[in-house]
Amino acid sequence: MARRIVDPRAFERCFEEHFPAVHRLIARRVGTALADDLAAETFATAFRRRHEFDPRAGSLRAWLFGIASNLLRNHWRAEQHQLEVDSRLAADVELRQDPGLSDEQLSASLVAPQVAGALADLVAEQREVLLLHAWGELSNEEISCALGIPLGTVRSRLSRARATLRDRLGGFDFDLWVLADEQNPRRRGDTHA
Amino acid sequence: MPDELDAVRTFRSDIPGPSTDAWARARAAVAEVSGNAAHRAGHEQRTRRRWPLAIGAVGAASGTAALVSVLVLGGSQAAFAGWSATPSYATAEQTAATQSSCQVDLPTLLAQGRWTQVAIDARGPYSMAVFESGTTLASCLTGPSFTTVQAESLTSDSAMVSASGGPAPGAAASPVGTLSSGGDIEQLLVSHFSEAGNGPYTLAEGRIEPAVSAVTLVLGEGRDVTATTGSGWxxxxxxxxxxxxxxxxTSASVTTTVPMEHVPGPTPPSPGRRFPGTGTAVPAGGPPGGA
Incomplete structure (x- = not known):
C-alpha cells in the first residue's frame, strides 16, 4: 500500500527503495557524473516537499520521476549534446564478433547510434514522455501525474515520439532482429545499408 | 516482435547502478536540507550506513506526571539557532552523545534505576530524548552548549500533573504542562520550559495509536511543527x-486534522490509564506561569 513519506523513517524507506531507479533514469539521460548530483538534488527536493506527496494521486515512483524530470529540463543541452555524439558513433564491428558479449549488450551496441539520433530528433517534451515510458516504466496515467499534464497530452506526445522513432529507425530491420536472434544471435540487429 | 520502444529500452541499458559515492552524496544532500550537519558529516565519511530508527520500543507507564526541571549546563547562544520545524535523522553518533549527556544527569534528577531511551527527536544541532525508568519518564534537550533535563514522575496516587521540584541553579523558569488529546493521539503532554541561554521553549510528548505514521502539530500562531513518531510515541x-x-x-495513508482538546481536570485517578485525567500542571513552589 502506498504511504505518505512525511515521517523521516518513511522517507528513509522511500530513499532506499527508489534511489537506484531515479539515479539510473537520470544517468541514462545525462550520464553518471551529472546523475550523481541530480539524483541527490531530486531526493533533497523530495524531502523538502514530502508533505505534498499524496499516494492517492499517484505512485511514489512517479512523483520522484516527476521531480527528476523537472531538474533534467535544466540540462536539456547536455542531454542533446550527448545524444548527438552517440548518434555519430559507428556500431563497433569487432563487438559483433565478441563471443563473450551478451545478447543485450550486442543489441544495444548495434542499435545505439540510430536510437541516439532518433532521440536527438525528438522535441524535448516528446522525448521526456517517451523516456519516462520506456526507461522509467511509467504508465500513461503515471506520466500524467509525474509531469502534471493531461492524460491526452501524454498519449499524443508518446504517439508522436514513437512515430518519429519508427521513421528514423526505418532502416533497422526488426524482423531480421527477431529472425537473427532465433538462427544466429551474432547477426542480430544487423541493419540494412 | 521488437519495436521502436524495445530499441529505446536497450539504449544505454548497460548504465550501472549508483556508486557508493552517489549514495553518500544523496544522503548528504537530504541531511543538509533536514538541517542536520552531524548527520551530513557522518554520511560523507561512511557511505550507505542506514539511518537509525528514531524511536525505540517502550512499555506502558501508568500514573500521573510530576514535572521537574533541574539542570541547565553550559553557556549561552542565539535563541535555538538552527532549530527546524521538521525533524532530521538522528545519527548513531548523535544518539550516543545524547544518551551520554543525558544519562549523566538523569540519576541526579530522581533516584531511579536504569534509564532506557524510548525516543529521540533531532532538529538541527539539537536532540530531544525521552527516557523511561519504571513509571518515570524524563525528557532531555541537548544543544551545542547545554543540556537540560525534565522528568515526569509518574505516580498512581495522584490525579494532578504537577512539578515536584523547582529548577536547579541556572534553570530559568518553572515548567508548566497541559494534557490534551485528539484523534489517534491518546495523550499529549505539552510543557513550557526555558533554557538559560536560549529562552523559552515548549515540549510536546505523548502516546499515539501504533498505526499512526506521521503527526504535524499546529501551533497557536499557525506554525506547523512536524513531530517525530514511532512505536506509539x-x-x-x-x-x-x-x-x-x-x-x-496520518494513519493508514489517511491524514486527518483534529483539534487538540485539553483534558479537563483535575479528576479522580484512573488506575491503569496513562496520564489519567489531569489539567494544567502546577509547578511546585509557584503558580503556573509558563516560561
Missing part, C-alpha cells in the same frame, strides 16, 4: 511558548 519541541491547537495525523 510522538515527540516534538519548538522555541517559544506556543501551545498546540490541532494536529494533522
Amino acid at each position: 510522538v515527540v516534538a519541541w519548538w522555541p517559544g511558548g506556543d501551545d498546540v491547537t490541532a494536529a494533522e495525523i
Whole structure:
C-alpha cells in the first residue's frame, strides 16, 4: 500500500527503495557524473516537499520521476549534446564478433547510434514522455501525474515520439532482429545499408 | 516482435547502478536540507550506513506526571539557532552523545534505576530524548552548549500533573504542562520550559495509536511543527511558548486534522490509564506561569 513519506523513517524507506531507479533514469539521460548530483538534488527536493506527496494521486515512483524530470529540463543541452555524439558513433564491428558479449549488450551496441539520433530528433517534451515510458516504466496515467499534464497530452506526445522513432529507425530491420536472434544471435540487429 | 520502444529500452541499458559515492552524496544532500550537519558529516565519511530508527520500543507507564526541571549546563547562544520545524535523522553518533549527556544527569534528577531511551527527536544541532525508568519518564534537550533535563514522575496516587521540584541553579523558569488529546493521539503532554541561554521553549510528548505514521502539530500562531513518531510515541519541541491547537495525523495513508482538546481536570485517578485525567500542571513552589 502506498504511504505518505512525511515521517523521516518513511522517507528513509522511500530513499532506499527508489534511489537506484531515479539515479539510473537520470544517468541514462545525462550520464553518471551529472546523475550523481541530480539524483541527490531530486531526493533533497523530495524531502523538502514530502508533505505534498499524496499516494492517492499517484505512485511514489512517479512523483520522484516527476521531480527528476523537472531538474533534467535544466540540462536539456547536455542531454542533446550527448545524444548527438552517440548518434555519430559507428556500431563497433569487432563487438559483433565478441563471443563473450551478451545478447543485450550486442543489441544495444548495434542499435545505439540510430536510437541516439532518433532521440536527438525528438522535441524535448516528446522525448521526456517517451523516456519516462520506456526507461522509467511509467504508465500513461503515471506520466500524467509525474509531469502534471493531461492524460491526452501524454498519449499524443508518446504517439508522436514513437512515430518519429519508427521513421528514423526505418532502416533497422526488426524482423531480421527477431529472425537473427532465433538462427544466429551474432547477426542480430544487423541493419540494412 | 521488437519495436521502436524495445530499441529505446536497450539504449544505454548497460548504465550501472549508483556508486557508493552517489549514495553518500544523496544522503548528504537530504541531511543538509533536514538541517542536520552531524548527520551530513557522518554520511560523507561512511557511505550507505542506514539511518537509525528514531524511536525505540517502550512499555506502558501508568500514573500521573510530576514535572521537574533541574539542570541547565553550559553557556549561552542565539535563541535555538538552527532549530527546524521538521525533524532530521538522528545519527548513531548523535544518539550516543545524547544518551551520554543525558544519562549523566538523569540519576541526579530522581533516584531511579536504569534509564532506557524510548525516543529521540533531532532538529538541527539539537536532540530531544525521552527516557523511561519504571513509571518515570524524563525528557532531555541537548544543544551545542547545554543540556537540560525534565522528568515526569509518574505516580498512581495522584490525579494532578504537577512539578515536584523547582529548577536547579541556572534553570530559568518553572515548567508548566497541559494534557490534551485528539484523534489517534491518546495523550499529549505539552510543557513550557526555558533554557538559560536560549529562552523559552515548549515540549510536546505523548502516546499515539501504533498505526499512526506521521503527526504535524499546529501551533497557536499557525506554525506547523512536524513531530517525530514511532512505536506509539510522538515527540516534538519548538522555541517559544506556543501551545498546540490541532494536529494533522496520518494513519493508514489517511491524514486527518483534529483539534487538540485539553483534558479537563483535575479528576479522580484512573488506575491503569496513562496520564489519567489531569489539567494544567502546577509547578511546585509557584503558580503556573509558563516560561
